[in-house]
Amino acid sequence: MKHDDRAHDVAAPGEEPHAESTFSALATPLVDEALARVAAIHADASPESLHQLRVALRRLRSLWWAYRPLLDKEENARPRALYRDLADAAGRTRDWDILLELLAVDEDSPRDVPPCLREAREQALSASRETLINADIRNVLHSALAGTSKELNAAPERHxxxxxxxxxxxxxxxxxxxxxxxxxxxxxxxxxxxxxxxxxxxxxxxxxxxxxxxxxxxxxxxxxxxxxxxxxxxxxxxxxxxxxxxxxxxxxxxxxxxxxxxxxxxxxxxxxxxxxxxxxxxxxx
The missing domain is CATH 1.40.20.10 (CHAD domain)
Structure with missing residues (x-):
């Protein structure tokens, strides 16, 4: 069942471009970006690499939201929930990075950050990496992209x-x-x-x-x-x-x-x- 707010601007036959046929071109670079960020975290889990992974996953979630009126409700909800969970996994380490950054500066002067907090950050990083590895993120993201593209391309109407x-x-x-x-x-x-x-x-x-x-x-x-x-x-x-x-x-x-x-x-x-x-x-x- 489709959402009640689906678009009714059905395009005439042969009219281009269509929302349905454009989805893959919009989503593929976002999936590639997310996978590149995951690879970067395995090589060097810097605060910036973790932040950029969360941004990439949030952008994917927003694109799926944009196409929600053209998709089955449950099929649309699953990828968006997946992107949120993966972003949360990266976010747990990113939260520690932000805390360390805030504590390191007091009135524009450097201050010592307790080693115990840095150790906690490394433990969070290990957990984040394990979650992302176990998620088989490459296959999961490509599967979500393929499934949504297939549903859109099989739709009887074009918008x-x-x-x-x-x-x-x-x-x-x-x-x-x-x-x-x-x-x-x-x-x-x-x-x-x-x-x-x-x-x-x-x-x-x-x-x-x-x-x-x-x-x-x-x-x-x-x-x-x-x-x-x-x-x-x-x-x-x-x-x-x-x-x-x-x-x-x-x-x-x-x-x-x-x-x-x-x-x-x-x-x-x-x-x-x-x-x-x-x-x-x-x-x-």
Whole structure:
């Protein structure tokens, strides 16, 4: 059964390009990018390589969301859940990297990071690598790509790509506006609402990157620039908030309780600063 929000802009016979036939050309580079990032992690699991793997998997998830109206609901949900789980596997190590980076700088001055936290990061990396290896990610990603491409190519209708792309971008933008209104109207600071804004903004940004060449670039250029600014601010808030939670769950790793308390207090102060910046930016949106 298809989603109720499927596109009804059925293309005339022979009209090109079609959304269905274009999917593989959009998805294949993303799959290749994700696999290249996995290979990089095996060779050198730097913070940047882990971050880029998560980005590649999130972009894949967003592309499958874009094509959701043309796909079977359950078949569409499975790849998106897979990409989320793989991103989470890489993210567990990335979270430790962010925590270490935040603790290493205090008022622009270097500070010592307890060896116990670096050891915890290496343990997380081993777990991430094991998860990605056991997932047989190459076959899994290629299978998802082949399965979705087959379903789209077998569909009895064809949808004009430009109209389909414009509809899906508008749907993502509506979702973003809704989350922005909810966050801006909150009576008190609501981190989850800001996190929802960040996720909705990413979806719009990725769709504009996918479909930009076939849309009116002037109409979306300002939106894309604003989204990048929003994502940077809200991303920094998300990083420090996740670090507070991670450190709170692992204070037992510190040999000195006072050191743990001082590190946690420092991160909470960083979080308050980021919260103020995020709220100011939100009110300007």
């Amino acid at each position: 004009a790509l430009q109209k389909f792309a414009a509809k899906r971008v508008r749907a993502a933008e509506r979702s973003l506006r809704k989350t922005l209104r909810g966050a801006s109207h909150a009576k008190r600071f609501d981190y989850e609402a800001l996190h929802d804004v960040r996720k909705a903004g990413k979806k719009v940004r990725y769709l504009l990157e996918f479909f930009g060449p076939m849309l009116d670039g002037d109409a979306h250029g300002h939106t894309l620039a604003h989204l990048k600014k929003l994502q940077q601010c809200f991303g920094e808030l998300n990083d420090v908030n996740a670090s507070v939670a991670l450190l709170r769950d692992n204070t037992r790793l510190f040999a000195d309780e006072q050191d743990a308390s001082a590190a946690l207090a420092y991160l909470k102060e960083r979080r308050r600063h980021r919260q103020r910046e995020a709220v100011r930016l939100l009110r300007k949106s």
